[in-house]
Amino acid sequence: MSTELLMPQPWVVQKTERENEDVVTLTLAPESSDHGFSFLPGQFNMLYAFGVGESAISISGDATTNGSMVHTIRDVGAVTHALSAAHVGDVIGIRGPYGSEWPIASHTGRDILVVAGGIGLAPLRPVVYHIIENRHKYKDVAVLYGSREPKDLLFRAELESWKDHNIQVEATVDNATPGWTRHIGVVTTLIRRAKVEPRGAAAFVCGPEIMMRFTASELTGRGMNPDDVFISMERNMKCAVGLCGRCQLGPEFICKDGPVFPWPRMSPVMTIREL
Amino acid sequence: MFSMGRRDKAVTSHKFKDRIPGFVTEEGTKIDTRTFSLRGLDQLIQTLLDHGYQCIGPVVRDGVIAYDKVSSTADLPQGWTDEQSPGHYRLRKREDDACFGFVVGPHSWKRFLYPPERRLWQLQKQGQSFVRVGEPEVAPRYAFLGVKACELAAIGIQDQVLKDGPVPDPDYTQRRDNALIIAVNCTESAETCFCASMKTGPEAAGGFDLVLTEILEPKHAFVAQAGSERGREILDALQTAEASESQIESARAGIASAADGQTRTVDTDGLRELIERASESIHWGEIEERCLSCANCTLSCPTCFCSDVEDSTDLTGEHAERWRRWDSCFNRGFSFVAGGEIRHSTASRYRQWMTHKLSTWHDQFGSSGCVGCGRCITWCPVGIDITEEIQQFRLRDQL
Numbered sequence: 001m002s003t004e005l006l007m008p009q010p011w012v013v014q015k016t017e018r019e020n021e022d023v024v025t026l027t028l029a030p031e032s033s034d035h036g037f038s039f040l041p042g043q044f045n046m047l048y049a050f051g052v053g054e055s056a057i058s059i060s061g062d063a064t065t066n067g068s069m070v071h072t073i074r075d076v077g078a079v080t081h082a083l084s085a086a087h088v089g090d091v092i093g094i095r096g097p098y099g100s101e102w103p104i105a106s107h108t109g110r111d112i113l114v115v116a117g118g119i120g121l122a123p124l125r126p127v128v129y130h131i132i133e134n135r136h137k138y139k140d141v142a143v144l145y146g147s148r149e150p151k152d153l154l155f156r157a158e159l160e161s162w163k164d165h166n167i168q169v170e171a172t173v174d175n176a177t178p179g180w181t182r183h184i185g186v187v188t189t190l191i192r193r194a195k196v197e198p199r200g201a202a203a204f205v206c207g208p209e210i211m212m213r214f215t216a217s218e219l220t221g222r223g224m225n226p227d228d229v230f231i232s233m234e235r236n237m238k239c240a241v242g243l244c245g246r247c248q249l250g251p252e253f254i255c256k257d258g259p260v261f262p263w264p265r266m267s268p269v270m271t272i273r274e275l
Numbered sequence: 276m277f278s279m280g281r282r283d284k285a286v287t288s289h290k291f292k293d294r295i296p297g298f299v300t301e302e303g304t305k306i307d308t309r310t311f312s313l314r315g316l317d318q319l320i321q322t323l324l325d326h327g328y329q330c331i332g333p334v335v336r337d338g339v340i341a342y343d344k345v346s347s348t349a350d351l352p353q354g355w356t357d358e359q360s361p362g363h364y365r366l367r368k369r370e371d372d373a374c375f376g377f378v379v380g381p382h383s384w385k386r387f388l389y390p391p392e393r394r395l396w397q398l399q400k401q402g403q404s405f406v407r408v409g410e411p412e413v414a415p416r417y418a419f420l421g422v423k424a425c426e427l428a429a430i431g432i433q434d435q436v437l438k439d440g441p442v443p444d445p446d447y448t449q450r451r452d453n454a455l456i457i458a459v460n461c462t463e464s465a466e467t468c469f470c471a472s473m474k475t476g477p478e479a480a481g482g483f484d485l486v487l488t489e490i491l492e493p494k495h496a497f498v499a500q501a502g503s504e505r506g507r508e509i510l511d512a513l514q515t516a517e518a519s520e521s522q523i524e525s526a527r528a529g530i531a532s533a534a535d536g537q538t539r540t541v542d543t544d545g546l547r548e549l550i551e552r553a554s555e556s557i558h559w560g561e562i563e564e565r566c567l568s569c570a571n572c573t574l575s576c577p578t579c580f581c582s583d584v585e586d587s588t589d590l591t592g593e594h595a596e597r598w599r600r601w602d603s604c605f606n607r608g609f610s611f612v613a614g615g616e617i618r619h620s621t622a623s624r625y626r627q628w629m630t631h632k633l634s635t636w637h638d639q640f641g642s643s644g645c646v647g648c649g650r651c652i653t654w655c656p657v658g659i660d661i662t663e664e665i666q667q668f669r670l671r672d673q674l
Contacts, residue, residue: 004411005445006395006584006597010404031404050398050405051588051595076613091404208614236611238584241442245581246602246609248631251638256441272554274623 006239008048008093013086014068019154022075023119024084025060028092029068039063040101041126042232042260046240047071048093049082056237057083058123058259059097064133069094072122072154098240100260102127102230107202108137110228113194115144115215117187117207121154123232123259124206132165140201142168142194146187146211149173150180168195187211188218199223206232213270216263229263249275297478298500298523309499309515310522316374316497317348319457320420322512328418328455331387333377338366340380342387345420348374359465359649361658375421375489378465379648383577384426385433387417388450392600395584400593408594414449422458422483424476425468425648429577430456431482435640436580455505458483462490462529467649469539469662475646477533485510488526498526539662541647546665550634553668554626562664563622565657570603572651572659573628578644579603604628629661 015027039045044058055077061070075084086092104112104127112131116124124143131138143162147153150173159169170190172183183190187207191198198219205215212231220226235247235254247254250269252261269275299305311318323330324346332345335352345351357377358365369376397409422430430451437447461470461477470476479486484506488498498518501507518526553559573579583602588595602609604627610617618624636644645661652660 004396004407006599007407012403048586050400051586051592053586054584074613089403093405234612235617236609238582242440243437243442243444243580243582244584244602245604246583248627248635251635253639274618274620275554275627 005243006046006054006095006241008046008054008095010091011069011094013088013090013092016086016088019072020152022084023072023154024075025070025072026083026086026092027061027068027070028094031091037097038066039069039097041104041130042102042123043097043099044123044240044259045069045071045094045096045098046237047073047079047083048095049079049086050091050093052082053079054093054238055079055083056098056234056240056255058232060122060125062129062133063126064129072119072125074119096240098255100258102204102232102260104130104204107228108134110138111140111196111201112138113142113144113191113196113198113201113203113219115187115191115203115205115207115219117146117211118148118152119154120205120207120211120232121145124204125155127204128162128167131167132162135165140168140196141166142170142196144170144172144187144190144194146172146174146185146190146207149175150177170194186214188214191215191218191222197223200225202228202230204230209233209270213267216267220263226264226267227262230260231263231266232259233261233266234259298527306500308518308523309510309513310496310518311499311513311515312496313348313372313374315513315515318513319509320345320347322509323418323420323455326418326509328416330418330420331384332420333375333380335366339364339382340366340377342380342382342384342419351375351421352377356463357465359467359653361467361652361660362655363658364653371491372495373489373491375459375487376463378461378463378468379423379426379650381575381650381654383575383648383650384419384422384430385577385580387415387419388430388454389433389437389444389447389580392598393446395597395599398595400595405595412446414446414453416453417450418455418457420457420459422456422479423461423648424458424479425470425473425646426577427456427458427479427482428470428473428475428646429648432578432636432640432642432644432646433580435642436578455509456483456485457506458486458502460486460488460526460530461533462488462526464533464536465649465653466538467652468533468537468647469541469649470647471534471537472540472543473643473645473647474543477537478530488529490522490525490529492525493521496522498522539649539652539660541645541662541665542669543643547634547637547643549665549668549672550630552672554630556668556671558664558667558671559622559626561667562625562659563620565659566605566621566625567656568605568621568624569656570605571654571656573603573605574601575650575654576632577648577650578632578646581609583609604631629664632661633665 010031011028060072238244458479632644
């Protein structure tokens with residue numbers, strides 16, 4: 001990290017992949033080799049579009065791949081719009097990685113549930129990669145993924161390929177469109193279809209807050225230890241290092257204490273409106 | 276409500292431990308206490324300037340006592356005092372020539388240690404890429420003259436946030452390390468002061484290089500003690516005499532009367548838990564009926580540190596800058612995420628501010644975020660009084 005506060009380093013776009021109408025995945029490489037860094041699944045970077053601004057974006061690539069960084073970005077504001085429009089060869093500023101990780105490496109020997117809603121699959125993809133690379137260390141694994149409509153699903157082809165690694169993959173949509181032959185309904189309805197026994201398993205959950213709350217509640221209701229449920233939170237962030245004060249949620253700074261939290265640390269604050 | 280997730284941090288005092296307050300040590304030995312006249316104060320300012328410091332002290336400006344550059348005692352608010360109450364501040368002429376016969380104005384020293392706006396960096400396009408341009412600004416070397424006890428405590432609290440955390444702010448750290456602090460003990464209180472109950476004043480307990488007490492009896496003079504080696508060197512460079520028993524007694528009596536004169540109090544016992552329990556109280560909605568969400572309380576607060584950054588380019592689009600500006604949890608957009616604002620209502624913003632200040636600050640930084648300076652009471656345009664609101668939460672908690 002640069003010694004200058006909040007100073008982005010130049011990274012070059014190597015590849016762009018359109019995931020759906022408003023989501024693209026960028027693969028980036030550091031312009032200068034000394035800017036490379038490693039990250040842990042669940043961490044995020046601050047991505048800078050020159051002169052436009054910065055946005056906190058989770059890392060959606062493989063943590064064991066050195067020399068490149070993968071980000072999946074939804075076009076929702078000025079900065080993410082500029083980032084989404086990047087072409088191969090363009091330069092984007094990156095600083096990071098920041099935040100806490102999904103503690104997947106410390107949950108070996110267990111059944112694992114990955115539950116994602118919408119863009120929430122992006123920060124969970126490094127978890128799936130970790131499991132695939134260490135498949136023998138985990139027992140039954142299921143990925144449950146929900147989105148609004150079939151067209152919103154991320155990484156659709158890749159989802160199918162995960163099945164080759166003895167990972168159960170189930171997808172559901174809130175609203176089906178012609179051609180959809182899989183599940184309909186919110187993602188929590190998939191939990192009973194997972195070939196994973198919640199008791200003794202660990203879950204990594206990311207999506208809208210309401211989805212994470214109901215997922216955690218369903219999982220713990222089915223016997224999962226609350227301490228084994230992990231969620232990833234989002235708040236407004238400017239610095240990502242605990243100085244700007246904006247990402248506070250109760251006693252926590254989402255940037256440095258999170259974004260990944262064990263469920264019991266978030267459950268008391270998530271039901272208080274406008275906290 | 277947050278207790279399940281709380282990880283208590285070791286409570287670290289923000290105060291220096293290098294000096295015991297008062298005029299004698301715990302063992303009863305007398306602390307070297309010097310005295311000098313008003314001319315000596317001029318000599319002190321000159322000495323600071325000679326040592327290469329920018330001397331910042333209180334000045335009368337825009338109808339308030341603000342902090343700005345001073346080059347002699349003529350710049351100080353001699354003969355002025357401040358009259359404060361909820362939503363009210365007036366300067367009033369004193370009947371004496373006291374230089375520090377006021378409490379605190381709308382400014383605090385964070386203005387100098389953590390400026391309201393600052394350019395963090397500049398970048399220049401270079402082909403597809405960008406490079407950093409411009410030299411980093413050199414942090415000024417300030418001598419702060421007239422830092423009150425509550426303000427020292429506030430500086431200590433901001434140190435915890437901006438200097439002593441895992442990622443220190445380099446500019447703050449440098450400004451802070453450079454700064455020479457000359458504290459002045461309060462010898463009177465405003466109606467809005469409650470430092471005594473927050474245990475931050477009115478006597479400076481540490482964290483200064485030099486501490487002065489201005490006395491008017493038996494004769495207008497200053498009683499001085501060093502709090503650091505740097506302070507000792509400055510003091511030794513002045514023409515001083517040993518403070519007499521009557522001068523020390525006068526200083527002590529002045530400080531005691533400042534404490535006794537405080538009409539506002541806060542019962543800090545269980546306050547952190549009280550506010551935590553109150554997260555869903557209807558009283559936030561009652562405050563909302565008065566609060567304008569104007570952010571005056573946060574801007575005048577000497578510990579509030581939240582900021583925004585603004586990225587921009589020049590007209591060519593080739594040159595980009597990042598500026599950091601003070602922000603407030605009362606402002607629109609502060610809690611904005613892709614789905615919209617988290618804190619829409621004024622009630623939720625006031626709750627965030629007060630809960631952070633009095634409760635979650637303990638979780639994060641090991642102390643309260645409130646020093647009892649009373650600025651948020653004075654500068655609130657509708658006179659919302661944090662001490663009164665605390666009392667309201669206590670009453671409701673007992674129902």
